[in-house]
Amino acid sequence: MTARIREFLRTRRPEGPCLVVDLDVVREKYLSFARAMPDTRVFYAVKANPAPDVLSLLADLGSCFDCASIPEIEMALAAGATPDRISFGNTIKKERDVARAHQIGIRLFAVDCEAEVEKIARSAPGARVFCRILSDGADAEWPLSRKFGCDPEMAPAVLEHAHRLGLEAYGVSFHVGSQQRNTEAWDGALASAASIFREMAERGITLKMVNMGGGFPTKYLRQVPEVGAYGQSITSAIRKHFGNRLPETIIEPGRGMVGGAGVIKAEVVLISKKSVKDDVRWVYLDIGKFGGLAETMDEAIRYPILTERDADEKTPCVIAGPTCDSVDVLYEKTPYDLPVSLAIGDEVLIEGTGAYTTTYSAVAFNGFAPLKAYVI
Template identity: 40%
Template sequence: MTMSVPAGELGTPYLRFDLDGLDRAYRAMRDALPEARVHYAMKCNPARPILARLRELGASFEIASAAELGELRAIGVPAAEVLFSNPVKVPAHVRQAWTAGVYRFAVDSDAELDKIASAAPGAAVYVRLATTAGGSAVPSEGKFGVGPGAAARLLRGARARGLRAYGITFHVGSQMTDPGAWADAIERCAAVMTGLRRTGIRLAMLDVGGGFPARYDSDVPDLRTYAKHIRTAIDRHVPYPVELVVEPGRALVAQAGVMVATVIGVARRGGARWAHLDVGAFNGFMEALETRTALRYPVCDSRDSPRRDSFHLTGPTCDSQDTVRYSVPLSADLAVGDRVYLQVAGAYTTAYASRFNGFDPPGLRFVCSAGAP
């Protein structure tokens, strides 16, 4: 059942998003880790029906900006439930969020502690620990996070500034296919907690972040395997009970979305066949550019011919960087006007879209597939 066409686009491209698929993904996460509170990383797909459905399901949220908080408040999410997990925030956003009722803020620097002490006096802070793990399709490149020594120092510095030393967090990197990455990071968090306890600081929250993968064109470990690694590491290392938080994004929304595109051109160039779509890297598949060939969206087409041929799949702009996937098998007789369906497209697609070259971001259509597998 089609519920709404918020983008007002009758044609393609559009993201067809299955809200019941979102239900299933949320329940899988909750069933795998019932002891954790789920804070959806809304940057991944901030469409309001997705936020509203997750709210109905009992999820909370993590944000990176005041604009994201505004979206949540518009659907009635209490600000006090929201984690401001961006370790470096626009000063005015801290003030706005604090005034609205957000009281928990991530930090990984002295400058951020000063900012929060000034804009949100008395707030609770959780420190972001650096991780060293490989195996993520979108590595973190050192942008956020500090070592255990600095983490402990920052939490002591929080207390010295009249802030509450509230928790510890990390991010293993998006689309992390090694469940062991969490275990290593939790052990490091636990060491910080053990050390801090000696100075009388007891943390309330362990936020193990996001990074849980979606299944693109190859299998990924089951969420229960991730949960087992997390639980075992906590049981083994964490010195006292804390609230456990997870911040999934991709794992909740990626598989519920299919990008529906139209073939606007086919061409043979230098021995290769190209299919040109009305969606490309700039108006929807920025991650194809960002991760080069790491994320391979499963693709099929409306012609569904038994005769297959290999196509490079590219976007509508005259920019050569606009290509989504190379060497994808599609119907050999693919022609202008055919539909191409890019699956597992619910995460980091519409969220990253620009209007480059005059091509609008994809529309959004929400469907419910209740009963579907």
């Protein structure tokens, strides 16, 4: 929570649930990444929050952009980024989108299999490709599935295929898992990347770049390490595995860049008990899983929730959203302590919601409008 957000909410009093993003926090965060890893280029993961003012600020600061689709590429360009500062980082692309990106001037593409390499060779001839490898995501609060990346043992064949088809086999990427609180987590993946660099060199192909992905955390209820600690740990892991032949490196922070810059203002719609015997109250908010808080799925992310009565005694509550969908429950397996004095109509502030909220909103579920956002 920042003074600017508090002041905005106090003076503007926006109607309905909304996200407020403080650009000062985004700027400070970008600068802390730049300071912590001065030799690493930052590719902001646009999907985390593609608000035009966020993208413009980052473009002005010198950020590059990791884009998942043609619309995201167009947003990055509209914000002032040049095509050489954009990576088409989705490993799953329609060939007509590859062609469109190439036409726009994009030259850096992610792949994780030979079929994707072939699309790029046909529709973006000569482009640079990096191969994403699987990483176990140990220690991440939200380990990734096997959806993206191939077994590291398969990567040399994918990259050599690219080389033979006239593409520039440019490097390797990985992702250590979302909300990664262990600053050492990059070590194992960097070891795999270095091993692929050596294997490719033996095949006569010189890789140049390691894309170390995202995973940098937002502070929710638990403390997380500072960006500087990640920088130190990652820098020493790169030196350890690559020696004095340091590759170009890039990172793709999304959550770590904007998560902490946003606060959602919501309202208590109802407080009830299901039975006279129940101890736990049900607290229903005007925002839920389908209104922007999709990342409460499986109660994965536990957002800090502030009320004006936090000095009062607290007791456990189930927290749910406003839709007629029974899965629209935010916290139930582990109830959430809220003040006993909390009342219908009270405002609540949900911190750490700058990333993965607005764009996850359902377009019209139950007739509710998508989450509004104010970038200040």
